Amino acid sequence: MVTAPATTTGMFDLHDVSVTYGSETAVAGVNMHIPPQAVTALIGPSGCGKSTLLRCLNRMNDELGNVKVGGRILLDGVEVNDRSVDPVELRMRVGQVFQKPNPFPFSIYDNVAYGPRTHGVRSRAALDGLVEDSLKRAALWNEVKDSLKKHAFELSGGQQQRLCIARALATAPEVLLMDEPASALDPISTQQIEDTIAELKRTVTIVIVTHNMQQAARISDQTAFMLRESMERPAQLVEVGDTRLMFTNPSDKRTESYITGRFG
Amino acid sequence: MKASTARVKRARAIESVAKTITGLAAFLVVGLVLFVIGYIVYRGAGSISWEFLTQPPRKNMTAGGIWPAIWGTMLLTFWTAAFSLPIGVMAGIYLAEYAPRGTFTRVVRLSIANMAGVPSIVYGLFGLSLFVLTFGFGRSVIAGALTLACLTLPVIITSTEEALRQVPKDLRQASLALGASRLRTIVRVVLPAAAPGIVTGSILGLSRAAGETAPILVTAVAFYAPIPSTVFGETMALPYHLYIMATQAVKPAPHIVWGTALVLVAGVGIINVAAATWRSRQRSKIRW
Amino acid sequence: MADTSTTGRRLSRPAFRRAADRVVTQLIGLSGIAAIVILAAITVFLVINSSRALREVGLWNMVSGTDWFPTSEHAKFGFLPAEVGSLWVTAVAMVLCIPVGVAAAIYISEFAGRRTKEVTKSIIEFMAAVPSVVLALLGIALLAPHVREWFNLDTGLTAFTAGIVVGAMALPTIITISEDALHAVPKDLRTGSLALGNTQWQTVYKVVLPSASSGIFAAVMLGLGRAIGETMVVLILAGNSGIIPDTALVSARTMPGTIAGEMAEVVQGGLHYSVLFAMGLVLFTVTFAINLAADIVLERQRKKWRR
Numbered sequence: 001m002v003t004a005p006a007t008t009t010g011m012f013d014l015h016d017v018s019v020t021y022g023s024e025t026a027v028a029g030v031n032m033h034i035p036p037q038a039v040t041a042l043i044g045p046s047g048c049g050k051s052t053l054l055r056c057l058n059r060m061n062d063e064l065g066n067v068k069v070g071g072r073i074l075l076d077g078v079e080v081n082d083r084s085v086d087p088v089e090l091r092m093r094v095g096q097v098f099q100k101p102n103p104f105p106f107s108i109y110d111n112v113a114y115g116p117r118t119h120g121v122r123s124r125a126a127l128d129g130l131v132e133d134s135l136k137r138a139a140l141w142n143e144v145k146d147s148l149k150k151h152a153f154e155l156s157g158g159q160q161q162r163l164c165i166a167r168a169l170a171t172a173p174e175v176l177l178m179d180e181p182a183s184a185l186d187p188i189s190t191q192q193i194e195d196t197i198a199e200l201k202r203t204v205t206i207v208i209v210t211h212n213m214q215q216a217a218r219i220s221d222q223t224a225f226m227l228r229e230s231m232e233r234p235a236q237l238v239e240v241g242d243t244r245l246m247f248t249n250p251s252d253k254r255t256e257s258y259i260t261g262r263f264g
Numbered sequence: 265m266k267a268s269t270a271r272v273k274r275a276r277a278i279e280s281v282a283k284t285i286t287g288l289a290a291f292l293v294v295g296l297v298l299f300v301i302g303y304i305v306y307r308g309a310g311s312i313s314w315e316f317l318t319q320p321p322r323k324n325m326t327a328g329g330i331w332p333a334i335w336g337t338m339l340l341t342f343w344t345a346a347f348s349l350p351i352g353v354m355a356g357i358y359l360a361e362y363a364p365r366g367t368f369t370r371v372v373r374l375s376i377a378n379m380a381g382v383p384s385i386v387y388g389l390f391g392l393s394l395f396v397l398t399f400g401f402g403r404s405v406i407a408g409a410l411t412l413a414c415l416t417l418p419v420i421i422t423s424t425e426e427a428l429r430q431v432p433k434d435l436r437q438a439s440l441a442l443g444a445s446r447l448r449t450i451v452r453v454v455l456p457a458a459a460p461g462i463v464t465g466s467i468l469g470l471s472r473a474a475g476e477t478a479p480i481l482v483t484a485v486a487f488y489a490p491i492p493s494t495v496f497g498e499t500m501a502l503p504y505h506l507y508i509m510a511t512q513a514v515k516p517a518p519h520i521v522w523g524t525a526l527v528l529v530a531g532v533g534i535i536n537v538a539a540a541t542w543r544s545r546q547r548s549k550i551r552w
Numbered sequence: 553m554a555d556t557s558t559t560g561r562r563l564s565r566p567a568f569r570r571a572a573d574r575v576v577t578q579l580i581g582l583s584g585i586a587a588i589v590i591l592a593a594i595t596v597f598l599v600i601n602s603s604r605a606l607r608e609v610g611l612w613n614m615v616s617g618t619d620w621f622p623t624s625e626h627a628k629f630g631f632l633p634a635e636v637g638s639l640w641v642t643a644v645a646m647v648l649c650i651p652v653g654v655a656a657a658i659y660i661s662e663f664a665g666r667r668t669k670e671v672t673k674s675i676i677e678f679m680a681a682v683p684s685v686v687l688a689l690l691g692i693a694l695l696a697p698h699v700r701e702w703f704n705l706d707t708g709l710t711a712f713t714a715g716i717v718v719g720a721m722a723l724p725t726i727i728t729i730s731e732d733a734l735h736a737v738p739k740d741l742r743t744g745s746l747a748l749g750n751t752q753w754q755t756v757y758k759v760v761l762p763s764a765s766s767g768i769f770a771a772v773m774l775g776l777g778r779a780i781g782e783t784m785v786v787l788i789l790a791g792n793s794g795i796i797p798d799t800a801l802v803s804a805r806t807m808p809g810t811i812a813g814e815m816a817e818v819v820q821g822g823l824h825y826s827v828l829f830a831m832g833l834v835l836f837t838v839t840f841a842i843n844l845a846a847d848i849v850l851e852r853q854r855k856k857w858r859r
Contacts, residue, residue, distance in 0.1 A: 088444070372584060383836070393598075394593065
């Protein structure tokens with residue numbers, strides 16, 4: 001992969017992207033730009049292919065088998081589906097946080113250190129620094145700094161999710177994909193996650209899938225609305241644009257109906 | 265109305281009879297197991313002494329202890345584990361993580377299931393012809409252990425696969441999304457999470473192998489042998505010692521027979537119970 | 553990772569690591585076929601070693617031969633005494649363990665409380681771990697003398713005696729697999745039947761048992777395979793006489809017992825040796841067919857209930 005200019009790392013450009021499971025096309029014709037160091041929210045009713053599209057960005061669809069991604073997906077100008085791109089390397093640059101907190105059954109420390117260790121960081125001092133740094137960025141450090149050896153399962157749900165964010169940050173990704181990261185959490189934990197996201201976007205590009213429109217309105221800079229109008233047709237990107245504009249003055253009728261709660 | 269009440273009554277009566285009969289069957293089986301254990305303890309307990317456990321047989325096998333047989337069984341079991349664990353765990357990983365859906369995988373699965381049902385004496389014949397004769401190991405610990413390893417393999421494969429399948433998909437995805445390769449994901453995340461199931465299943469399989477007589481009859485054991493100095497030597501073993509002492513001894517020595525039986529059952533039993541307890545404790549610690 | 557923000561370094565994963573990955577992955581794939589390889593090897597070695605017997609005596613002559621005089625001057629290698637003996641032992645075993653085993657499985661799966669269920673299952677699981685030679689010993693000590701007395705026989709070592717113990721050995725297999733089959737029947741079917749006003753037992757025999765019948769059949773088949781192949785119990789308890797037994801209450805020889813009893817004493821490479829391998833081949837073929845049938849049935853059943 002060619003190195004991109006250092007100033008604009010973590011920017012995606014999608015051209016006519018489609019996803020096909022076996023013989024069924026789930027998503028088609030997606031064109032959008034994902035700006036660096038900003039939050040892009042993907043919204044839409046469930047089953048509209050938000051998560052599917054998200055998984056294209058770090059090629060996690062590869063792991064499902066029988067999935068074909070069409071069109072072009074450029075990360076800083078480089079096609080991620082190119083044969084020369086190792087998905088393993090791509091995923092170091094594009095981290096992911098999942099819907100349900102999924103810490104490994106290890107200690108807090110080992111959870112965060114997992115990524116760096118995978119990529120060959122062995123020195124204790126370097127790992128210690130990375131763990132502390134990542135936990136701080138995920139706003140968890142103050143709560144766990146004295147119990148890094150504690151089993152991750154002993155944390156609360158919200159803490160576990162922030163641990164997962166820290167774990168993803170530890171490989172220093174330029175992009176962080178979040179698939180409804182707060183949907184399994186209580187309001188207070190959700191608030192903490194949202195604060196964390198606001199803090200993170202200064203350094204990382206964030207793409208977040210959410211079905212909570214208030215959340216999208218609160219935290220994102222850009223919003224993309226996806227819709228699958230019938231099961232016979234693939235899901236499409238209806239509208240993408242500045243979040244404030246979209247929520248106050250959507251250009252598409254369907255976006256307006258969704259935002260005002262008429263379906264979905 | 266009256267007729268239907270009578271019918272309900274009849275159905276209830278039949279139900280209680282059915283419950284009693286099936287309950288009796290279950291009770292009979294449980295009673296049988298408890299009786300077997302109890303009887304062996306009752307007959308064998310008197311023979312157990314420090315000397316019995318630590319000394320070789322004396323006076324033409326009518327006195328002394330059974331230490332060489334204990335040691336031989338431990339040796340056989342150890343080497344059986346050494347041969348069967350790596351292959352069995354890897355095969356389990358293959359089935360749970362890599363095997364594509366299709367005819368080939370189906371054949372693999374059927375083979376594993378079928379291996380579990382091959383009579384132990386057939387494994388004995390196989391071990392005799394392959395390990396003892398073709399490989400030239402002779403009657404030896406290594407030939408016996410390889411034979412027992414074949415017999416244990418399906419148990420280890422099956423329990424590994426089952427344990428791996430219980431690890432949630434989330435964890436694999438989290439690791440992959442961090443840029444770990446599939447193999448690293450399996451080795452670092454999935455295997456440790458599945459360890460309790462794998463270890464327990466394997467131990468149960470191995471303890472069964474430790475009690476097998478037929479496979480080692482023609483591949484490893486001798487009526488009397490000193491403790492083997494290498495794995496290429498013949499050995500004594502508890503189940504075989506028991507068989508010989510119970511059926512072919514020149515002079516009967518019942519206290520040695522029952523003592524040996526107790527040592528064998530107690531050994532297998534303690535390992536089984538310990539493994540099962542450990543598993544349930546691990547399970548309560550990790551809840552998905 | 554402050555000093556590693558240049559994309560270049562992070563994109564080159566060490567090549568050796570990738571190579572190691574590939575090697576281990578291939579090893580895993582190779583282990584995956586271990587079972588097929590071993591089964592094939594068993595077949596090949598049984599055939600090779602029995603080739604002399606197949607040539608000099610002939611398969612049909614062995615399988616249908618009525619006399620087993622392997623060591624006399626005009627040696628006769630007829631398997632019928634062992635085959636019929638195995639049949640008697642197995643028949644006795646199955647007659648005893650099928651009803652008891654299936655009934656116990658029904659109780660454990662359908663009627664027992666959670667606690668009873670757990671305890672009972674682990675006790676029965678333990679039964680599977682008791683070495684067969686130990687059970688055979690109990691058979692000699694406790695069962696054989698009584699069998700002799702009850703039926704007024706010369707010896708207590710009979711196909712019947714061995715059959716009882718073999719039946720006990722097959723019990724855990726039958727119970728565990730039947731219980732799995734019963735347990736796999738979806739709850740909705742049960743609640744549906746109960747809601748129609750059926751009693752628990754009516755539900756069991758009208759709905760649950762028919763739904764689980766293929767699994768129970770497989771359990772019985774696997775138990776059967778186990779019983780035919782069981783070696784130490786029949787070697788010690790069946791008596792090993794040479795005649796073709798016409799009832800279960802006489803001393804009989806069996807196929808596994810014959811192989812185990814005589815293998816240690818024959819000349820390696822001799823005809824008798826080869827004949828024992830041929831007997832092993834027959835035994836292997838029979839159990840293979842039985843197990844295969846059972847496994848295919850079980851696989852179908854698993855598919856049926858997969859949601």
